[in-house]
Amino acid sequence: MSNAKPVGVFDSGVGGLTVVKEMLAAVPNEHIVYFGDTARVPYGTKSARVVREFALQDAQILLKHDVKMIVVACHTATSMAMDVLTERFDLPIIGVVEPGIKAALEATKNGKVGVIGTRSTISSGTYPKLLAEANSEIEVFPQACPLFVPLAEEGWLDHDITKQVAHIYLGSFQEYQVDTIILGCTHYPLLKPLLNQVLGPSITLIDSAEETAKAVQLMLSKHALLADSSQRARHRYLVSDIPHQFRQIGEQFLGQQLESLSQVDIDSLIQTV
Numbered sequence: 270m271s272n273a274k275p276v277g278v279f280d281s282g283v284g285g286l287t288v289v290k291e292m293l294a295a296v297p298n299e300h301i302v303y304f305g306d307t308a309r310v311p312y313g314t315k316s317a318r319v320v321r322e323f324a325l326q327d328a329q330i331l332l333k334h335d336v337k338m339i340v341v342a343c344h345t346a347t348s349m350a351m352d353v354l355t356e357r358f359d360l361p362i363i364g365v366v367e368p369g370i371k372a373a374l375e376a377t378k379n380g381k382v383g384v385i386g387t388r389s390t391i392s393s394g395t396y397p398k399l400l401a402e403a404n405s406e407i408e409v410f411p412q413a414c415p416l417f418v419p420l421a422e423e424g425w426l427d428h429d430i431t432k433q434v435a436h437i438y439l440g441s442f443q444e445y446q447v448d449t450i451i452l453g454c455t456h457y458p459l460l461k462p463l464l465n466q467v468l469g470p471s472i473t474l475i476d477s478a479e480e481t482a483k484a485v486q487l488m489l490s491k492h493a494l495l496a497d498s499s500q501r502a503r504h505r506y507l508v509s510d511i512p513h514q515f516r517q518i519g520e521q522f523l524g525q526q527l528e529s530l531s532q533v534d535i536d537s538l539i540q541t542v
């Protein structure tokens with residue numbers, strides 16, 4: 270059985286395009302509708318109440334496009350809103366936290382796992398909780414890295430300033446002897462080469478975008494929702510604002526052109542959710 274409806278993906282902004290990029294390889298036949306809440310980014314500095322409300326509205330926008338599944342391509346929204354999303358909506362929903370956890374548990378040899386993310390993701394405590402539930406022996410070292418998001422958005426992927434910031438944030442991981450670090454923010458895969466350079470070869474970085482794309486493929490297949498292999502996939506990108514340089518930054522995240530990009534009016538949804 271095949272299903273021609275699109276897969277919906279949302280993030281607070283452009284970061285989720287790192288997940289879409291991996292999905293283009295993992296599920297190449299799927300139509301995708303992406304929503305980036307660029308008018309209200311960042312989510313990583315906001316309270317749980319606000320992030321939960323925004324996440325419900327983001328999902329609602331995707332449902333208007335008749336999506337068959339939702340990918341929450343934002344660690345902040347996944348950490349804070351996965352429970353309300355799965356309670357409210359009756360379709361398969363997948364976040365970016367669990368796929369990264371699974372990969373980290375497979376990768377670590379000494380059981381010492383670092384997690385980096387936005388302040389909201391780290392303060393939610395979701396990663397240590399889920400890692401402990403999966404394996405109580407694992408020692409978790411969380412670290413908020415709030416400056417990484419603006420540096421990635423500025424395109425400073427290999428800048429000296431970014432290296433200095435990385436040294437400050439990540440310095441203690443060597444001291445704690447972690448052997449695995451989860452990139453707990455959809456912006457961070459863009460900084461992977463620089464982070465590898467700063468951390469050295471003894472630490473494995475877990476790219477949640479790659480793992481999430483594999484999990485999307487599995488989930489679609491489990492629910493018999495995979496698209497027909499003969500269909501030509503269409504990709505639509507919706508945003509709540511089109512800021513200066515959006516296209517350039519978006520294409521840098523995605524690694525290819527944004528074919529169809531348009532702005533949606535989120536105000537009309539605010540009263541209805």
Ligand code: DGL
Pocket residue numbers: 280281282284285310311312313314342343344345346387390418453454455456
């Ligand atoms: N993409 C978001 C995440 O994965 C980070 C950006 C933000 O703060 O909104 O957490």
